[in-house]
Amino acid sequence: MTAATERLLTPGEVANLFRVDPKTVTRWATAGRIGSIRTPGGHRRFRETEVKALLSELTTEATEPVRH
Amino acid sequence: MTAATERLLTPGEVANLFRVDPKTVTRWATAGRIGSIRTPGGHRRFRETEVKALLSELTTEATEPVRH
DNA sequence: CACGATTGGGGTAATTTGGGTT
DNA sequence: GTTGTCCAAATTACCCCAATCG
Numbered sequence: 001m002t003a004a005t006e007r008l009l010t011p012g013e014v015a016n017l018f019r020v021d022p023k024t025v026t027r028w029a030t031a032g033r034i035g036s037i038r039t040p041g042g043h044r045r046f047r048e049t050e051v052k053a054l055l056s057e058l059t060t061e062a063t064e065p066v067r068h
Numbered sequence: 069m070t071a072a073t074e075r076l077l078t079p080g081e082v083a084n085l086f087r088v089d090p091k092t093v094t095r096w097a098t099a100g101r102i103g104s105i106r107t108p109g110g111h112r113r114f115r116e117t118e119v120k121a122l123l124s125e126l127t128t129e130a131t132e133p134v135r136h
Numbered sequence: 137c138a139c140g141a142t143t144g145g146g147g148t149a150a151t152t153t154g155g156g157t158t
Numbered sequence: 159g160t161t162g163t164c165c166a167a168a169t170t171a172c173c174c175c176a177a178t179c180g
Contacts, residue, residue: 005123008087011170021144022170032131037086040101040122041151043170045087050130057134079160089153094161111160 008037008045017051076105076113085123 014034015022029036029044034054037045082102083090097104097112102122104112 005085010087023145023172024143026171027142029128032128033134035130036128037123038126038128039086039088039092039151040096040126041088041092041170043151054134090160091154092152095152098162109160 007048009048009051011044011046014046014051017055075116077116077119079112079114082114082119085119 009017011022011025014025018025025034025046026044028034029046035047035050037047039045077085079090079093082093086093093102093114094112096102097114102114103118104114107113
């Protein structure tokens with residue numbers, strides 16, 4: 001029985017990942033910067049893969065070594 | 069194409085799809101927000117097609133490109 | 137300093153959750 | 159695990175507005 005779809009995250013969980021207020025995550029969804037899924041009750045859920053992709057997409061690693 | 073046996077989902081499976089508590093799914097059924105089928109034993113089952121349709125109806129894709 | 141965009145706080149209403157019980 | 163109900167607490171939604179950032 002695999003009703004497999006995709007793991008979803010709550011607004012609060014996404015907010016913790018970005019270290020932001022849940023309200024801000026809601027704004028991202030409203031602005032179309034991130035896809036969202038509404039529950040029949042009106043709450044939002046976010047795809048984990050999309051969130052993590054967004055995270056790494058916006059991540060920049062250091063390119064220069066530290067000078068001592 | 070008439071599906072002789074439509075695939076049915078348990079409350080727990082529907083709950084996983086929406087990232088919600090099984091109790092909440094039951095409330096949706098009671099509130100008429102989602103159709104349900106009763107087994108002779110009194111348990112609920114949900115049409116997979118209806119659930120998936122509901123899922124895609126409530127899904128919004130990201131429209132704005134990510135700013136780098 | 138001014139500007140636009142983003143963010144977060146406040147307040148209220150709705151939804152969701154989890155415990156305890158049958 | 160699921161049903162049904164009650165109830166308290168946490169989370170979220172949605173509004174406006176001030177503070178902050180680049």
